[in-house]
Amino acid sequence: MLHLVLFTVFGLICVAGAINLLVQTHPINSALSLVVVMGSLAVEYLLLGAEFVAAVQVIVYAGAIMVLFVFVIMLLNAGAEERSKGSIVALMLGVPGMLVGSILTAWVLVKHSGTQPVALGALPGHPKDIAQLLFHDFLLPFEVTSILVLIAIMGAVVLASRPESIEKTKKEN
Amino acid sequence: MATSLNDMMQTVPQWSDYIRILPEIVLSLFGMAVMMLDAVMDESKSQKALGAVALIGAFGAIGATLYQAQYPFGYGFWEMVRVDAFSIFFHFIVAAVTAVVILASFEYMEVQRIRAGEYYGLILFGAVGMSLMSSAVELVLIFIALEISSIATYILAGFRRRSATSSESSLKYFLLGSFATAFFLYGVALMFGATGSTSIFAISRSLESGNISLLAYAGLAFMFVGLGFKVAAAPFHVWTPDVYEGAPSPVVAFMSTAPKAAVFAVLLRVIFEINSPVPTRMWLIWIVAALSMTIGNIAALVQNNVKRLLAYSSIAHAGYILVAFAALPSSGIPAAMFYTAAYAAMNVGAFAVISHFGGEGERYVTMEDYAGLGKRSPLLAVTLTIFLLSLIGIPATGGFFAKFYVFSAALQANLVGLVIIGVLNSAIGAYYYLRIIVAMYMHEPKQEAPVAPIPMGAGLALAISVVVTIYLGVIPGRVLNYAQQSVSELTPVGQVVSLQAPHAVEARMATNVKKALAH
Amino acid sequence: MPDNYFARYLPLLIHLVIVGIVACGMVLLSWLIGWRRPTRAKMAPYECGMAPIGDARERFSVKFYLVAMLFILFDVEAVFLYPWAIILRDLKMFGFWEMIVYIDIVLVGFFYIWKKGVLDWGEASMKRGGF
Numbered sequence: 001m002l003h004l005v006l007f008t009v010f011g012l013i014c015v016a017g018a019i020n021l022l023v024q025t026h027p028i029n030s031a032l033s034l035v036v037v038m039g040s041l042a043v044e045y046l047l048l049g050a051e052f053v054a055a056v057q058v059i060v061y062a063g064a065i066m067v068l069f070v071f072v073i074m075l076l077n078a079g080a081e082e083r084s085k086g087s088i089v090a091l092m093l094g095v096p097g098m099l100v101g102s103i104l105t106a107w108v109l110v111k112h113s114g115t116q117p118v119a120l121g122a123l124p125g126h127p128k129d130i131a132q133l134l135f136h137d138f139l140l141p142f143e144v145t146s147i148l149v150l151i152a153i154m155g156a157v158v159l160a161s162r163p164e165s166i167e168k169t170k171k172e173n
Numbered sequence: 174m175a176t177s178l179n180d181m182m183q184t185v186p187q188w189s190d191y192i193r194i195l196p197e198i199v200l201s202l203f204g205m206a207v208m209m210l211d212a213v214m215d216e217s218k219s220q221k222a223l224g225a226v227a228l229i230g231a232f233g234a235i236g237a238t239l240y241q242a243q244y245p246f247g248y249g250f251w252e253m254v255r256v257d258a259f260s261i262f263f264h265f266i267v268a269a270v271t272a273v274v275i276l277a278s279f280e281y282m283e284v285q286r287i288r289a290g291e292y293y294g295l296i297l298f299g300a301v302g303m304s305l306m307s308s309a310v311e312l313v314l315i316f317i318a319l320e321i322s323s324i325a326t327y328i329l330a331g332f333r334r335r336s337a338t339s340s341e342s343s344l345k346y347f348l349l350g351s352f353a354t355a356f357f358l359y360g361v362a363l364m365f366g367a368t369g370s371t372s373i374f375a376i377s378r379s380l381e382s383g384n385i386s387l388l389a390y391a392g393l394a395f396m397f398v399g400l401g402f403k404v405a406a407a408p409f410h411v412w413t414p415d416v417y418e419g420a421p422s423p424v425v426a427f428m429s430t431a432p433k434a435a436v437f438a439v440l441l442r443v444i445f446e447i448n449s450p451v452p453t454r455m456w457l458i459w460i461v462a463a464l465s466m467t468i469g470n471i472a473a474l475v476q477n478n479v480k481r482l483l484a485y486s487s488i489a490h491a492g493y494i495l496v497a498f499a500a501l502p503s504s505g506i507p508a509a510m511f512y513t514a515a516y517a518a519m520n521v522g523a524f525a526v527i528s529h530f531g532g533e534g535e536r537y538v539t540m541e542d543y544a545g546l547g548k549r550s551p552l553l554a555v556t557l558t559i560f561l562l563s564l565i566g567i568p569a570t571g572g573f574f575a576k577f578y579v580f581s582a583a584l585q586a587n588l589v590g591l592v593i594i595g596v597l598n599s600a601i602g603a604y605y606y607l608r609i610i611v612a613m614y615m616h617e618p619k620q621e622a623p624v625a626p627i628p629m630g631a632g633l634a635l636a637i638s639v640v641v642t643i644y645l646g647v648i649p650g651r652v653l654n655y656a657q658q659s660v661s662e663l664t665p666v667g668q669v670v671s672l673q674a675p676h677a678v679e680a681r682m683a684t685n686v687k688k689a690l691a692h
Numbered sequence: 693m694p695d696n697y698f699a700r701y702l703p704l705l706i707h708l709v710i711v712g713i714v715a716c717g718m719v720l721l722s723w724l725i726g727w728r729r730p731t732r733a734k735m736a737p738y739e740c741g742m743a744p745i746g747d748a749r750e751r752f753s754v755k756f757y758l759v760a761m762l763f764i765l766f767d768v769e770a771v772f773l774y775p776w777a778i779i780l781r782d783l784k785m786f787g788f789w790e791m792i793v794y795i796d797i798v799l800v801g802f803f804y805i806w807k808k809g810v811l812d813w814g815e816a817s818m819k820r821g822g823f
Binding site: 105108109111112136137138139140141144145147148150151152154155157158159 | 253386
């Protein structure tokens, strides 16, 4: 029971944070709302028994990535956005569409998932379970992520360097 | 449990496991070599050398693919990848496209004054992802491979750093592309929720065994949205013209063919294996195919920029390929595979011409610039004509048989309506391809765009594309046979898949769930 | 596994609550019982160092961002080490080698950024990388 209460509370906090993220005009406020979303998601993972994922969520997302976001926003000194008059059509179609979509998804998940509820801690969530999957059965995907890291490194370097240095100036013609 | 678990952990990959990812290993090693050499070599001298290393890597991957084909087919790395005629077919396309694009990039990089080190590295790493996509049979691995290929192409699209359109192209592609990947991931999660597994075979078995939950449909739909975006099928096509217009032309040659081939490979596996017991997929694919063909062809009619025109044409061609997906597996799969190969050859060729003709800063890309090309550079005009004729589907080019097989596969499945739409669209398509040809040969140029003599790299790339396009149009038998051979390995409807030993992960999950239920 | 999964995390919750109380208590106490005798020096934005002149809105070198981005990439790599350490004994030597392969591939990236001069903040870096 306590579980359900906690889960619902943090779920609501998460959704509220996400909505606040969109509504806020100042980027810093949005970034801080995103921290709330990440943090409450971590609690949700923990309540679902995914301990390792919860820890990683805090370390990587709330820790590293959000720090980068806030850091970039601070350094850029990005001011508050100007409210633009969004497209009415997008608003008229988008909001009801999103509502219908999420309600439909929720209904499918609740009523027609075709799966039984599973007791807490039954599914692999402990670091050891994760490790067995990651370093044995899913060894190949794990190793392949290193290539993804290399691409990200190269992309960061390419996109951050000055255009003049990327494009050779040797052959002026 | 403890002992068996321990035993399981003792199994290590065998030699055969490494053979099954040999092309990927080769591409990764050469990619890393390019990366390190780029960092240590003197920039003014390294450009050609790095290109050469990358080229050797791409040819090495072709060699590795052929070597792989000698070995008995099967699984690798605990049923993560499956090497069979199907995967080898797509590996070959990806590696060949990579090689040709690298060839076509040699001089382009110099003309555009782009520092090429990272460029070649990213192309090779992207090819790793695309190769893995075509052999992966595990949705998690497919997702990571999809990310690798996508992120590499996002960055490649922005390589013309001085041009604002290139940055716009990269940013648009990145934002919309990550959104689409998220859709795919959500679909995988729903699928896992519905079946308890992410292995394609386990999912297919679970769906065959009984009532298919609505959740599985939702999962498939989300996955289809994500993959549909990547192949630029309508209504997920909006990004295509802007991205293709801004990205460097050799990169467009690459990203309009290799990643698309890989995603079509994933779609074929997903649709014909997971979805085999679900006949209702028809109408979904029917609509998407009809929309893609129509929107692509009609929008292409009014384009003046040749890159944009070919972008819309690529949407239309995605539609033609999807027609085969609505057909029966026995004829649809080889038709789609053949089409992918033919499209790769002709489109890479067409964009190789565009990237050579564009000149510094890609200035000459409009229809007017192409006017009178037939007189100024007959060779370039003839090659482009061949590719455009193939894109129309004129006999004796690869495009003809590609369309022929696709439409006859659709007719076998009684999709008369779709075939009529397809044929009408081909007629519309002929108009705008012919417009370029007419401009090249009949129109007088208002002001002559200069044509540099065709350099060796681009010339070789064009020659390979022309030869393959004509080869597929004259002797399609061999390629088609190989494609047909892979149908039985894809194990579509009714074929036995369940002889496989249960997937290790799945087994462990099953025991866990059982324990939980008993609890 | 204890009967109540939640009970295992009770200490964490108590810990969080105590941390919150202590932190709030410190601020509150210093506000309540602290002396406040403002002088000009104390009221300055920085009590030591340079007096801030000019607008804070200035362009920062892209290196700041780049280092932060690269930090995340290597941070993600470090996250993998934790579950690996748990299972290393079961995996025996193979587990060792698989991580060596992974780290070596990432080290190629490290070598690359090193040689490109991304980590170089001096004048010399302007010659090569040009950031």
